Amino acid sequence: xxxxxxxxxxxxxxxxxxxxxxxxxxxxxxxxxxxxxxxxxxxxxxxxxxxxxxxxxxxxxxxxxxxxxxxxxxxxxxxxxxxxxxxxxxxxxxxxxxxxxxxxxxxxxxxxxxxxxxxxxxxxxxxxxxxxxxxxxxxxxxxxxxxxxxxxxxx
Amino acid sequence: xxxxxxxxxxxxxxxxxxxxxxxxxxxxxxxxxxxxxxxxxxxxxxxxxxxxxxxxxxxxxxxxxxxxxxxxxxxxxxxxxxxxxxxxxxxxxxxxxxxxxxxx
Numbered sequence: 001x002x003x004x005x006x007x008x009x010x011x012x013x014x015x016x017x018x019x020x021x022x023x024x025x026x027x028x029x030x031x032x033x034x035x036x037x038x039x040x041x042x043x044x045x046x047x048x049x050x051x052x053x054x055x056x057x058x059x060x061x062x063x064x065x066x067x068x069x070x071x072x073x074x075x076x077x078x079x080x081x082x083x084x085x086x087x088x089x090x091x092x093x094x095x096x097x098x099x100x101x102x103x104x105x106x107x108x109x110x111x112x113x114x115x116x117x118x119x120x121x122x123x124x125x126x127x128x129x130x131x132x133x134x135x136x137x138x139x140x141x142x143x144x145x146x147x148x149x150x151x152x153x154x155x
Numbered sequence: 156x157x158x159x160x161x162x163x164x165x166x167x168x169x170x171x172x173x174x175x176x177x178x179x180x181x182x183x184x185x186x187x188x189x190x191x192x193x194x195x196x197x198x199x200x201x202x203x204x205x206x207x208x209x210x211x212x213x214x215x216x217x218x219x220x221x222x223x224x225x226x227x228x229x230x231x232x233x234x235x236x237x238x239x240x241x242x243x244x245x246x247x248x249x250x251x252x253x254x255x256x257x258x259x
Contacts, residue, residue: 011184012194027242029215030180030249037194038175058193065195070229086230092191 001026008033010040014058014092017044041066045114049107055098057091063106064089067113078105158213161241164206164222168239171246172198179248186250192233197251200226200235207236214240221249 008022010033023034045066048059055063064074064085071082080102088096098106161167171177179187179194187193204226212221224237238249252258 011188012179014188014191014193024181025242027247028219028240030182030240030247032178032180032242032245032247034245035178036175037178040175061193061195065193065199 002034005033010035013044013062015056015062017047042114045110049110049114054095055103055106056093056095057089058093060085060096060098060106061089063110067110069113074106074109077109078102158217158220160211160220161222164239165201165204165224167241168201168204168222168224168246171244172201174244176245177201177248178245179251183248183250186252190251190253190256192235192251192253196228196233196235197237197248199228200224200233200237203227204237210236210238212238225254 003024003026005022005024006020008019008024010017010019017040019033019035019040024031025034045063048055048063064071071085074080074085075082080098084097088098091097096103168177177198179197187197201224204224207223207225210223212223213219214221219240221238221240224239225235226237227234232255234254235251236254237251240247240249
């Protein structure tokens with residue numbers, strides 16, 4: 001039987017992410033949260049980039065791999081040796097050694113990459129659109145539907 | 156009658172990953188935290204994984220197979236055995252273990 005959890009703590013990235021209104025499904029004796037990992041990752045990345053708290057090793061690793069960037073690519077963009085980035089990711093739950101300027105540069109790189117990806121996705125959706133509908137009764141925009149999986153904490 | 160196995164496990168797991176439906180169970184998340192394995196390690200390992208058919212097993216209710224995959228992450232420092240079951244279109248990570256590390 002399925003359960004709906006008001007809050008659910010996802011632990012798969014190395015740090016805790018709190019999700020709201022998650023359905024916990026049960027199948028063949030195993031439970032699992034019925035979530036879309038692509039949406040969880042995107043919301044988590046945005047929440048981290050919006051947070052004023054310094055990044056820890058797990059969070060740096062999460063963002064770099066989410067952006068599908070190698071150590072060398074990040075190194076070239078923010079001018080930190082790849083070996084140093086690797087050692088900072090290995091700090092796990094401890095904060096990285098990024099200076100404020102380096103962390104700002106990394107966050108800007110991440111934000112730009114996410115925006116470029118979203119721009120491509122919006123563009124693709126628009127290109128594939130064959131028509132716009134004209135319903136007789138217009139319904140209110142439901143922002144909540146796009147604002148699930150809410151916030152990140154360092155549990 | 157013996158329960159049939161899926162013929163294209165690797166392709167199905169990779170497809171589930173692509174659409175965001177490779178999901179770790181709560182038990183798997185606990186084990187991953189304890190073993191210092193993150194989702195990115197698992198996804199990287201799956202991209203180059205092979206099947207470990209001898210490690211496949213049945214679910215508790217004996218109605219489905221759990222499949223064992225084996226692969227390394229991009230850094231090559233984690234050699235992961237990942238146990239997966241399916242609830243279409245989702246692939247559920249039941250557990251993951253790093254074979255390079257000794258268990259306590």
